Amino acid sequence: MAIETLIWLIPLPPLLAFFAIVLFTRQNRALSHWVALAGAGLAWLASMLIFFQVIGSEDLAKHPLATAINWLPTGKTWLQVGAAVDPLTAVTLFFVAWTVLMIFIYSIGYHNYGQPKGDHDHAGLPPHGAAAKEHGHRVTVMSVEPMYSRFFALISLFAFGMYTLVVSNNLLTLFIGWEIMGLCSYLLIGFWYARPSARDAAVKAFLTTRVGDVFMLLGLAALYKITGSLNYSDIFGSTTVLMQNSGILGMTWAGLIALLLFIGTMGKSAQFPLHVWLPDAMEGPTPVSAMIHAATMVSAGIYLALRFFPLAAMGWEPGMPLTATMTVMATIGSFTALFAATIALAQNDIKKVLAYSTISQLGYMIAALGVGAYVAAAFHLLTHAFFKALLFLGSGSVIHGMEHGVLHTGEHVDPQDMTQMGGLKSKMPVTFWTFLIGGLALSGFPLVTAGFWSKDEILSGAFNGGQWVVFITLAVSALLTAFYTMRQITLTFLGAPRSKAAEHATENKWVMTLPLVVLAVFAVSAGWVGIPKGFPLLGGILPDWFAEFVGQMVRTAPEGGGEGHGSIVPLITSLVVALGGLYLGWLTYRKFGRGQSDALEKPLGALYAWLRNKYYFDELYAMIFVKPARWVAETFSYQWIDRKLIDGFLNGVARIVWWLGERLRNGFDLPVINGAGDVTAEGTREMGHWMKGMQTGRVQQYMVVAISVVVVLIAFLIYRYSG
């Protein structure tokens, strides 16, 4: 089989798994997860084959591994769809395949496969636990998820969407994959649909991302209108058309389209001001759906932004002032990074912290793209996917362990509340060490962790690009990141247990810890592929493979992967903020005791409440958008337009027609039409009566009649035409 064929085969196994589970195996839990695992595993295998095939090839960006077929005829041309693998795709494929496979494995454990059925469990609600006997005592143990198979079907479909998006060579199939993921995200957030909060969150996520998608669709339409194609290579080839002025805000077409597509990214990757859905998305099955919304799907937005960086940066060279679109990206990105990091400071829910951290890190990447640090953004995308996946799975593991404790003790505490934890280090060692690695990577702990290398590159990109404001914003948010990460680790794992549940928390089974370990390995080692050449001491020990490989994607490597690493300022900055943030966090929270209020609450005062309530954004949106929309729907549309105007008009028409109908009936219908009908019927009956005699029921008589007619006819015709 040609390797090109393999590309478009990648998304297929999960899709088949989805259908197989939905149609056939949904009654059988084991079969369902095996089918899903087989789908994910095959896709993983194919991805790895492709990845290792392409990393050796020269000049992959110019000649990507591609295959395409004609799909829809559009007049004289064909709309082609196809799959292609270029460096960016290869790298994305790599982390997507790994993280997806790990989620699948992890989910088996998280949904309590092998545990008894719950006593009061409902489809649509999280499992409540089942009564069981253990060493002669009656205890409550975890119970298996009631909609186990459905979950695996949904994440299989999700994986299909992600793979489709990654391998497609055109915007159409990318958009299809994008929307499939949107659907899956909706279904997974609302997985426990019997909980009102989950329902609301699902709707919120769906609608919020839809705002971005509408703009993205506009961008696609504009792109198709202008370049006549949705293929990446065709689009990037038609520079001259795209550089024309669009007449809107004085932007070029390229800039305008890139801006529209970027709004799509904002929706998907939860950038300010469309970030509000992501924290609420944590209503899904705890770590797994959260992880989808944090490590994989939101990456799709960044992936799109990376894809369209050439469009955004069209006509821009390193050292020149940024284009309008890039400015927007840099502004929104860096603002989101700082803004989300501040909110994360004040959250107590272990997942909410990570959710805001995700928003913040995604902002980092956008900001990096905004200042032209393309490779750095891609690099951070890769490392972030690994360590954030690790963190989410780790938090899920913690929650799972806490749930075990809650069920065991019967104590009523929220298993996600960090203030109720503490001391889990000894209870859950594997989780602790892997979580620690993830946390350090997130904070950018120097030299060993992947996060350090990628973050350092972003900072140096901003610094070397001369974007001071961006640089400082990012540095501050890096400090905050390190701080809240350490706060989280300290509150969760260190110190003494602050609840009985925490005392009884236990380590999880290997199906949950194995993915943690695998991801932890990547969280450390993924950084080694991109150590800049110019880095003091370490630079050049390992080749800077990443920059060379992904750097092909942009014509000129804009930021100093190797050469540009002139100044030592960004390095020192990142060292200081990472270590400083970590130390401060530990210092502040190491003494946190049971029932205490947060150490930041007093010094920050009113600001803390703002942070706690996420700057009241939800309330703001409710006031600006939701209430007016309700008013328009309820009062304006329904009461005024619909009831008064339209109904009144219709009633009037109906009255007129009624009157007219009555006149017509009495004046025309009854005498003329009915009369004619009666006469016809009467005549027909008379005629039938008269002709009845002909129908004797004797076949042969009929035959005689028929043949006589034929004979007469033929004779007539011969007479007519022979003479």
Added chain:
Amino acid sequence: MPMQIFFLIIAAVTLISAAMVVTVRRMMHAALWLVLSLFGVAVLFAMLESSFYAVVQVIVYIGAIAILVIFAVMLTRHMMDDTGRQIAKNWWAALVAVVIAFGGMVVLVLSWSRFQVGPGTAPSELLLLDFGKALTAPNQFAIPFEVSSVLLLAALIGSIFIAVERKGGQK
């Protein structure tokens, strides 16, 4: 000349047995005469160098239709078996009409010059393949072919429906 004699013999056999079909009193014999007559038609087909239809004639008419007719005769034999008139009373009127029709048509046939032509070139061996392709080619006979298969299916279902013995309270 031998071919013409052979033709005359076959034609005579065919027509005489056809005449027997419509006149003979016992239905079973009529059916057997029918078989002979149909067989004569098959030979005529073979003489027209259409061996395919000659064989198909034997399969369809003798192998299936005639046997079905015989079957029906056997099933309904109690009523009509060999007793009473088999021919309508005013058969002579029909005979006159038929003879007139025959005469008229023969006159017609003999008066057209093209009816006197001899056979043209012999059909090629590959004709059967061409015929098969023509039956399935969409721009030739695919639709009539499909329609006739639908007709056969309808006949199949219909005759089963008609002939099936209904169980229970059928009036």
Added chain:
Amino acid sequence: MNSFLTDPIGFLILWFYSVLRGWNLPEDLVVLIAFVVGAFTLATLSLLLVVFLIWVERKIGGRVQDRLGPNRVGPFGLIQPVADMLKIFTKEFITPDGADKVAYNLGPILAVGAVIMIWAVVPFGITLYGSNLNVGILYIIAVGGIGTLGIIMAGWGSNNKFALLGAFRAVAQLLSYEVPMVVSLLIPVMFAGSMGLNEIVRAQTVPFIVLAPIAALIFFISSIAENGRAPFDLLEAESEIVAGFNVEYSGLKFGFFFVGDFLHAFTIALLFSVLFLGGWNGPGADSMPILGFVYLMIKTSLMYFLGLLIRFTLPRFRIDQMLALNWKLLVPLSLVTVSLTAIVDKLAMNNIWVRVIVLLLVNLIIWLSLQEIMERVYRSRPPRRTVNYPRLKPEADEPVVQPETPAA
């Protein structure tokens, strides 16, 4: 002389032609005489073969049923059929009262004639065939219809209820089983691209049984049914309708049915070998046509033997079972097989090995799904009721009720 060694029969035919031409006869007449003589020879040989077949069948039947079979007349009882023939020749012809004489006498002739007519198109060797008819397969089916006609005539002409019942059954069975047979024959026709038996044999570089095992099986089963032998011998089920359509026949007329039956069994084996086992194909058959004839006879004998084993092993079907087997199993199966084979064969490359593998795979899939479906059907049926026969004797541990003796 060389050609005499490699192809003695073909050599003889050519020699006969040259002799006739040497007499300065017109070409048409030469061909006519040659065909008449050939047909006569073939028919005679086939009837003589029956003498041998009767012995084979009785012998093998005996062995299957743990007997010796004929062993008195001649070595190994070889002359036994001759004795049978003598007996049958000397029997009286009985024509029952009220019989339809024409039909009654025509029946046995058609029954044998239909079988012998098949031989006219069978290619026994490269040079050895009666007529290379380009619609050979259709011809075989048509001739089979004539055989049916013979049986009906016999049954009806006998003026006997049982004979008529046998004829009814014959019509039901023979007409029904013609359907799957014709459909399964479509597959060799499709593979060879011709309805001529010679072309079909030539096309079998790989025997068609490898390409279409299911079609071969269907053909085999339905031709056994066409033959009316066990397990499909309900047209002459002696426990129900005495001897079926031939109950009123005696002497040589009965013998004709007998001969027709035996010859038909052999002809089935012959056709199967020609259509599915490669006919005269075999190593060296191209250069030595007589070898091809030998190969064909070996294959035919094997198939004949298989038919005999089936005949002596399986019990008779009930009539509903017989019809159900046909309409509910063989007809749908053959339709599915034909359609799938047609599609797959069209898709498969021209490479013969690809075809073999792909078609075998298709057949396997059809077979497995058939098994699955049958299993489901039978599982969904209510379990068969077991009959509790009344006990004739009280069991040993049961107390035997003694008739009470009235108290004195």
Added chain:
Amino acid sequence: MIPLSWYVIVAVAMFCIGLFGALTRKNAVAILMSVELMLNAVNINLIAFWRYLYADPAADPTRALAFVAIVFVAAAAEVAVGLALIISAYRQRNTVVAEELDLMKG
């Protein structure tokens, strides 16, 4: 050689015989048989015309053959349905005389 008109005359004669039978026979089965004769006459005609006028490859020789095939199909369908009707009528009214089957009399 045999001229085309011979075949056509045979076909006409056969058609007329069939017509006579169809008009005069009382038994429904016999009427059916007569109809078969008429259809066969048509087939003779079609094949004869094909052989004499359309057999050379230039004249699209498959046309007439397709017609014959359709006549065959129609004949087979007609017999199947006709016989089923006759047998059904025989079961219900115990007769196969066409004149007595006059339920449709007006």
